Amino acid sequence: MSNHAPYIRQPASVRSIMLKVLAALLPGIAAYVWWFGAGVLVQIALASAAALAGEAAMLALRRKPLWLFLGDGSALVTAWLIALCFPADGPWWLVVAAALFAIVAVKHFFGGLGRNAFNPAMAAYCLMLVVTPQWMSESQSPVAGQEWQWVALGYLLGGLWLIRQRVITWHIPTAFLVALTAIAGGFHVFNPAAYAGVEFYLLSNSAMLGAFFIATDPVTGATTPRGKLFYAGGIAVLTWSIREFDIYPDGIALATLLMNSCAPLIDRCTQPPVFGNKIEPPAA
Amino acid sequence: MNAILIMALGAALLGVALRYVPVKRKVDEAVLAEQIDALLPQTQCGQCGYPGCKPYATAIAKGEADINQCPPGGTDGIHKLAELLGRKFKPLNTEHGVEKPKAVAFIDEAVCIGCTLCIQACPVDAIVGAAKQMHTIIAPLCTGCELCVPPCPVDCISMLPVAVSVDTWKWQYPVFEIKPAATTATATKQQSA
């Protein structure tokens, strides 16, 4: 037993953090159900079951404590994000396959909780986008309809609560939304015919989910305060570029993966100065 | 299809280039020997087969000696040398001795006859004494090379392991316990397996 000072610990745990994230998703899910029906609940249930099954299998294979890690809630967060990103009217196996891929390949092949280099949910989204493009691109209308605004508002509320709860910091959501607004708005003003407006981005399903729940994944993202700004800004710019110049309807998944790969470098370059080294010390 | 061919071709070309472009790191041998010497423990014990740390370093620099011949440096030392020279780690060559905890020589002064042979053997001048006077080891200077032990005609020198003191004590690596026996399912499965 390693037991040196400090002998007291705050009650927060990985599990409580993950449960708070899940709770923060509820307003968005409620709006989703209200406007689009209960289909998404089925998707969430399917994805959760698949993710938990995959997690349990991998934990057993890797001889890790089963209940400790199953109970941490991280697989559920991945599953819920997958269910919310994927088209609600897609076939049932789509989310199941995605959740299994996310947990088994993206998370556990890299060493499990805390070791994965890429966001599991977004990696699964990208895989499905490449493997089954007909299911991914058609069903979900990318256009920001009246209904999506309410879902986005739900995510926004949940996200603000997360900031209040100190689960996430303001840096990533703010930088993401500001950068997205700036680049989309700028180009729209410059050429409204060729470029979509700001509201198209901000009020779509993915922007708020991305800003508060996807880009904020601490394991795969940047962690220094300045680094978070660069990281989230990068995701926003890439998201916009992919949407405008590429064939994919929604760029946030790919943008997140690309910035995931840059996160270690960003962290390295944005180390905050340590105590006493913020200003030039006087000569000895 | 074309894309795949282009990629494959590119990879093959780069591979060939990497194989045949000689990675010549032309380092002056003397400079390299200095760098190697800086990593050696300076016991000057000669267990490597060379008369001191510097000669061994020079021999490594010239490619005459291997990096795993220094028992006092131990596994850590070999790792450092391997890193400096860009070579693969290899375990200590036991022909040259085994890794031991650090010890210092101790002279039983009641038995010492004052022959000065150990003083002549000590490579770091850590023994004081004069002819027909008893000798003693300056323990903080002793490197534990054991070179003074064989010349002693009365076998009054012994090697004592250095005790850990409050000042030199090290904190242990925190126990990384991620498999508590309490977790039911896996634990029972492991036990039955």
Add this chain to the structure above:
Amino acid sequence: MPRQFFKFNGGVMPADHKAASTSLPIAEFAALASLPGELVIPLQQGNGGSLRALVEAGTQVLKGQRIGVGYDDTGTAVHASTSGLVKAVEMRRMPHPSGLSALCVVIAPDGEERWITRTPFDYRRAGLAATRDYLRDAGVLVGGDFGATGQLATLVINGAESEPRITCDDMLMRERADGVIQGIAILREVLRASEVLIGIEDNQPEAIAAMRAALAKRGAENTQVAAVPACYPTGNARLLIRVLTGIEVPHSRRFADYGVECFDTSTAYAIYQAITLGQPMVSRIVTVAGNVERPRNIEAPLGVPLRALLALCGPQADTNRVIMGGPMMGMTMPGDEVPVVKTTHCVLAGSPALFPPPPPEMPCIRCGDCARACPADLQPFELYSFARARQFGKAQEYHLFDCIECGCCTYVCPSKIPLVDYYRFAKSEILARQRDQEFADAARERYQFRLLRAEREKQEKAARLATKAAAAHAPTAEDAKDAKDTKKALIAAAIARARQQKEQVTPANIDALTPEQRAEIAKIEARREALQSSAKTAPPQDE
């Protein structure tokens, strides 16, 4: 007047539990119980480095008599904390997490508490250097560079006892504010500080009031009591200096480089005792708290076993360990027989209910809570990953040694990782490597010098021989061989003698010595034996 305070990043606010040990006044140990059968005073200082014993077994000592001094003039002396008989100077277990032993003076108290003659010290006439030496000899830990840099802009007095459960400084200021203020006045005068700021956390209103009252009575100029916002670890000297003056002194620099200096209130009080009362440091106020029925502060003579202190406060049955220090930075002691030393400000009885073993450790999820809690502005999770992978160079690049081991990161970590344990491990590994490197460098130098000397001697001999040959006849090989033979014969004879000596066991070369010299030899032998026996018994492993 309201002062503007500066902020440091991070910090945590655990429940302080200070009320428990402030309900009873400070009690003298002797008033509660008679002294135990022996007091153990280590010949070690808080910051490492050992002392030379001035007494030996059988010496009668008076209370306040110096019994250990430094080998050089930087070591702070230790004193007998009661009058009595020195039972032994021997290896005893230290109040240190390693559980290792060091040389200690063991005193059997005679119960009379006879003091040495105590004479006040005239620091005004003596001047700075003599005052520093006097304090060193009086056993007050003031630091080696005390007053080394001339004038000070600000003298910070650290009464910000931010760690939970510890109240010894709080109670000291409440009950003995006048002494503390006098000590501060001496410090201010000796160090020629233009301003004195006494930082006390605002959750200790009684101490603040007492200090302000004492200050008003004494009328010290340019001295202020500042009620700083309570937040752990404000009690860290660097952080308190930051809060009060806005100056951030980096880990690698001394306070004096920035024109500030920081002393604890307990140090100020010890200075008052040493200079005004002529009383060396023989006791200190210790908070005894945790799993005890009557937590309180006790003025304990140095060398009293922790067990005796705990016994006065009614330890509860499920007490399973003794912690020296507070719940954030304290060290688990190897046993409850280790003595109170000068740095013992708190003794906690621990129990599984009070300090439960941490939940199972989970992998780091890089949530950054630790970085937000870190008062040194480090990235603890990065340091953790480097220390865990034994990448010590990287850890140093990320400023491992700026870590003050305050424990905030471990306190907040949702994955329950013992982060500070990793830093302690990495730091001690790096320090050990540096020691090894320095040792190797010194050995290389001596080896090279030896080679040089051998070469020089050869040349000198050749030169001598040459002159000799020029003067007389040239030496032949025959002569050399003769010389060698004689030498061999001499050695053979010596070997024979040695063999005889070995059989006789008693060394023959001490016959002609005076009794004093023999006693000296016996003492050295005994010391050596002690060291050797401690070397042979394997050091206890840290659990």
